Amino acid sequence: xxxxxxxxxxxxxxxxxxxxxxxxxxxxxxxxxxxxxxxxxxxxxxxxxxxxxxxxxxxxxxxxxxxxxxxxxxxxxxxxxxxxxxxxxxxxxxxxxxxxxxxxxxxxxxxxxxxxxxxxxxxxxxxxxxxxxxxxxxxxxxxxxxxxxxxxxxxxxxxxxxxxxxxxxxxxxxxxxxxxxxxxxxxxxxxxxxxxxxxxxxxxxxxxxxxxxxxxxxxxxxxxxxxxxxxxxxxxxxxxxxxxxxxxxxxxxxxxxxxxxxxxxxxxxxxxxxxxxxxxxxxxxxxxxxxxxxxxxxxxxxxxxxxxx
Ligand SMILES: [Fe+2]
Ligand SMILES: [Fe+2]
Numbered sequence: 194x195x196x197x198x199x200x201x202x203x204x205x206x207x208x209x210x211x212x213x214x215x216x217x218x219x220x221x222x223x224x225x226x227x228x229x230x231x232x233x234x235x236x237x238x239x240x241x242x243x244x245x246x247x248x249x250x251x252x253x254x255x256x257x258x259x260x261x262x263x264x265x266x267x268x269x270x271x272x273x274x275x276x277x278x279x280x281x282x283x284x285x286x287x288x289x290x291x292x293x294x295x296x297x298x299x300x301x302x303x304x305x306x307x308x309x310x311x312x313x314x315x316x317x318x319x320x321x322x323x324x325x326x327x328x329x330x331x332x333x334x335x336x337x338x339x340x341x342x343x344x345x346x347x348x349x350x351x352x353x354x355x356x357x358x359x360x361x362x363x364x365x366x367x368x369x370x371x372x373x374x375x376x377x378x379x380x381x382x383x384x385x386x387x388x389x390x391x392x393x394x395x396x397x398x399x400x401x402x403x404x405x406x407x408x409x410x411x412x413x414x415x416x417x418x419x420x421x422x423x424x425x426x427x428x429x430x431x432x433x434x435x436x437x438x439x440x441x442x443x444x445x446x447x448x449x450x451x452x453x454x455x456x457x458x459x460x461x462x463x464x465x466x467x468x469x470x471x472x473x474x475x476x477x478x479x480x481x482x483x484x485x486x487x488x489x490x491x492x493x494x495x496x497x498x499x500x501x502x
Pocket of ligand 2: 338339411437438
C-alpha cells in the first residue's frame with residue numbers, strides 16, 4: 194500500500210466545532226450494522242445473563258448512532274464528502290491489499306471477533322458462488338462491497354462511524370418514513386429547506402438513482418472508487434455496491450419514483466445479494482489461501498492492478 198498524502202482528519206474539526214458526539218469515542222456500545230460488521234467496544238460473546246440490559250443498552254447505542262447520522266447527513270455534507278473523496282488521492286493499492294488492510298485494522302479494534310473480517314467478506318462471496326456459479330461478477334461484488342469501510346482508517350481521515358456505516362438514504366429530497374429512526378430527521382437542517390424537503394426535491398421523476406445523492410458512507414465511497422478506477426463490473430455490480438445499505442429501497446420499496454428502467458432490473462440482483470450479505474455469517478470457516486487464487490483472477494479480470502483510493 195502506498196500512502197500518497199498525509200491527510201489531517203479534515204472533517205473531525207468540523208464535527209468538534211458543532212459539538213457532535215461521535216461514535217468511536219469508546220462508548221460501551223455494540224452496533225451490528227449491515228451484515229456482519231461489528232462496531233466494537235463490547236464483547237458479543239459470553240453474555241449469559243442480564244441480556245435485557247445488554248439489549249436495551251445496545252438499542253440506545255443504535256438510536257444514538259442514527260440520531261447523529263440523521264442530523265448530519267445533509268445534501269451539503271454529502272456534496273463536500275463526494276468532492277473530497279472523489280479526488281482519490283489518499284492511497285494507491287490493489288483490491289486484495291485493501292481486503293488485507295480492512296482485515297488488519299477491524300480485527301485490531303475488535304479483538305473479540307471470532308473470525309477475521311476477511312472471512313466474512315469471503316463467506317458472502319463463497320455463499321453466492323455456490324448458488325450462482327456462473328455469475329463471477331457477483332462473487333467479486335460479494336468480496337468487495339464493504340471495502341469502503343477503510344474510511345474508518347487513519348489514512349482515510351478516520352471518519353466517525355455515522356459517516357461510514359448504517360442504512361443509507363437519498364439526500365436532496367424528502368426523507369421517506371420507512372427510513373430507520375425517521376423521527377431524528379426533524380433536526381436535519383434540510384428538513385426545513387424547501388429546496389430539499391419535497392417528494393422530488395432537486396430530482397425529477399424517473400431520473401435514475403445514479404443521479405441521486407446518497408447519504409455518505411462506505412457504500413457510495415466504494416462505488417466511486419470502482420467507477421473512477423474504471424472497473425469492468427456490470428452495472429448490477431456497481432448498483433449492489435452503492436445501494437446495499439439502502440434498506441428503504443430494497444426492503445420498503447420507497448423512492449421508486451426516482452428509479453429508471455435499469456435500476457428496476459438491477460434491483461433484482463440487489464435483493465438476491467442482500468440475502469447473502471445478511472445471512473452468510475455462518476460458522477463455516479473459509480480457507481483464505483485456498484480460495485485466494487480464484488478471487489485474484491476475478492480482481493484481475495474486473496479491476497486494474499492498482500487502484501487510486
Ligand atoms: Fe456486508
Ligand atoms: Fe456494507
